[in-house]
Amino acid sequence: MIIAYRAANIADAHLVRQMLEAEGIPAFIQGEYLQGAVGELPANTEILVRVSDDRYDDARAVVAEWESGEPVVFDDDEDGEDATAAATAPTAKRSAIRYFLLFVAIVVGGSVAMMLLQRLAEG
Template identity: 45%
Template structure:
């Protein structure tokens, strides 16, 4: 199996998986248990949509069509501006700084 799509979150991954299944391509959404690793913060980038090797090229074609249609309609935030991932990184940096402060204090 190959990763056909790196989703920002579970709903997006399941939308893509549904699109692929509707077009006759079996898919699997991975990363369900990684979403809660940061508690209530919307962790991003842990969910992937997997397809069989034989279906990879067709899946990428369908996904490209979907992304093109979503971008043309203005429905989707461009992938380069992922604020969820930005805040998750700053939160992890803050947690690391607090933990380091406690370690040095004691």
């Protein structure tokens, strides 16, 4: 497996992984459980999104397209509408939905993991 993306944080890594998998590119996040660990491990462990060697070019194309996206800027004019903001609002809405779904997935996944760990600890 080869590194397709170096994430700034865990949410960023999951977002990229979900985008890749939506395009049919299986992806794996390395280092997500090490971030912020204490003791022998450094607290700033790198989080990597990896893909198989044969899908690297496809993955980099998806990541490059995402990285080249324009940030959404909302400037209200006197009428309360800005043409640029109105044109980018659907993109902003999709991004907000993606982040919300990512948040829900992390919360649900964490809850399930906690429940499994408790059951394992009980016997």
